[in-house]
Amino acid sequence: MSKTECFYDKTTSRLVGTVVFIVSLLLAVIGSIVLPVFGFFFALPLIIMAGMFVFAPDSRACRLLSTKRE
DSSP states (O other), rough: OOOHHHHHHHHHHHHHHHHHHHHHHHHHHHHHSSHHHHHHHHHHHHHHHHHHHHHHOOOOOHHHHHHHHO
């Protein structure tokens, strides 16, 4: 795995997390209008999943490449 692949891996993970977070916020807003308690109940797992994507740690290979001195 090269440094470029690590960069794309991190960028993709952050982008997916951002998109999932935006969708979960839209679901929470729509859900709170239709069914106030259940809207947040359905949006909460998506918010947690978005956080996992955004704050996901780097893979071991990327960590080794970032600590390796050239």
